[in-house]
Amino acid sequence: MGSTLDLVHDLARIMFMEVNIPEAKTHLSRLLERVAIGEEVIIAKAGKPVAKLVPINEPPKRRFLGSAKGDFVVPDDFNDPLPKEIEDLFRG
Helix, strand or coil: CCCCCCCCCCCCCCCEEEEEHHHHHHCHHHHHHHHHCCCEEEEEECCEEEEEECCCCCCCCCCCCCCCCCCCCCCCCCCCCCCHHHHHHHHC
């Protein structure tokens, strides 16, 4: 990537960009803005990648047994055998 960061002119999203350490120190806030929208930033020392800034994904909400109670109804025939034509599809 180029040596200057310009969020206005770099609107075309890329998978990742690479910056050197002094550039990362100078433009950390801008780099974090890019990471926040999903880009990855590689930080290099003398052209060799040494670190990666990546977005933090929200951990999934904890689920507990019975949390969907009343949201749907399980039909009475749920555990009944499938029709033969459907079973045959699984057997190939």
